[in-house]
Amino acid sequence: MQDRAAPELDELDRSIVHALQIHPRAPWTLVGEVLGVDPVTAARRWQRLADAGLAWVTAHPRLANSRVVATGVIEVDTEPGAAVNVARALAADHAMVNVKLTSGGRDVIAEVQVRDFDELLGLTTRLFQGMPGVRATRAHISTGMPTEGSQWRLRSLDGDQCARLDTAALPPPARPESDAEAGWDTLDARLLELLGADGRMPMRRLAAATEVGLTTVRRRLQALLPSRVSLRCDLARTPFGWPLSAVYFASVPAQHLAETSRVLSGFREVRACAIMAGPHNLVIDVWLRALSDVHAFEAHLARRLPRLTIDDRSLVLRTVKHMGRLLDGDGRSVGIVPLPCGVPPAVGALP
Secondary structure, eight states: OOOOOOOOOOHHHHHHHHHHHHOTTOOHHHHHHHHTSOHHHHHHHHHHHHHTTSEEEEEEEOTTOTTTOEEEEEEEEEOTTOHHHHHHHHHTSTTEEEEEEEOSSOSEEEEEEESSHHHHHHHHHHHHSSOTTEEEEEEEEEEEEEEOGGGOOOOOSOHHHHHHHHHHHOOOOOOOHHHHTSOOOHHHHHHHHHHHHOTTOOHHHHHHHHTSOHHHHHHHHHHHHHHTEEEEEEEOTTTTTOOEEEEEEEEOOGGGHHHHHHHHTTOTTEEEEEEEESSOSEEEEEEESSTTHHHHHHHHHHHHOTTOEEEEEEEEEEEEEETTEEEOTTSOEEEEOOOOOSOOOOTTOOO
8 A cells, every 4th residue: 555644633633533433423414513613624534534544433243242253362472583474464364353563471462353262263273373483372262341442532522522422323222132133144244344444434335335225224234233233433543642552461359350340441541451261361451652651550550459460561562453454653554454244153152
């Protein structure tokens, strides 16, 4: 992809991104009304950000629904000098959702989304046993995701503006459980793939790409988005003022997991918090503004959460892939490797 000069960001750019973080498919008329700008101006500004790879809207299976997707974190130790090539090879795989080059006790951290544990086992066997440069791997299964990246906000809008967008983003009343989780078909999978590439793709384009009627697409999206598919607005970390990222591997007594996760979700720096089945029962992904914040944030955690023990930490040297997007050194989107969009198994297929 051609190199693109990043436009200078101003407060309107940040406000537009914050608005789409709250309501990723908000009509431009609503965005313009909330921000007090012309809708055409808001749309043009967004297109400029998207074209430069600074912000984008994407879709993924709901991480909280283990009947649809299973997630895990894989630590990779590489041979000297092989980490970059290993990370690039991992990023090319559709099941690898996030891939990070890191310092510390592991060279690469990869997050995977698969349909069941057999698929995870096959993935690790296929990718790691025969991949040049890989010395060792450690896989951790996620049993819960109390906080994930789609919930993180820029905080550029005031409370009233956020409330107006929140209200407009409320899904229609949920259908009965038996209907809402009746299983996926090829149209669901195709819509997930299209929205993964462009979460704001207009309804008419979605209908044309899937070769079904506009009414069918609208009805199917209304069924998918509240229950099985999440939309999110992501952004390039460095241009928006969060140049550093770190991953903390932590432990807390099991009876305090829920309380600890709730408190962690309130920290602005915390992007994601996963409950794991492994030697560390929490993996905390954070964004930071300065290198000194790595230990300052850890000290803050110790004061607020005395039961929490940080077992290890890694500074993210570079994020190679983020929710299916290939990123450059500044975190700008420069390509897409679609997330897995095959038809998930029927309810009850997971152990």
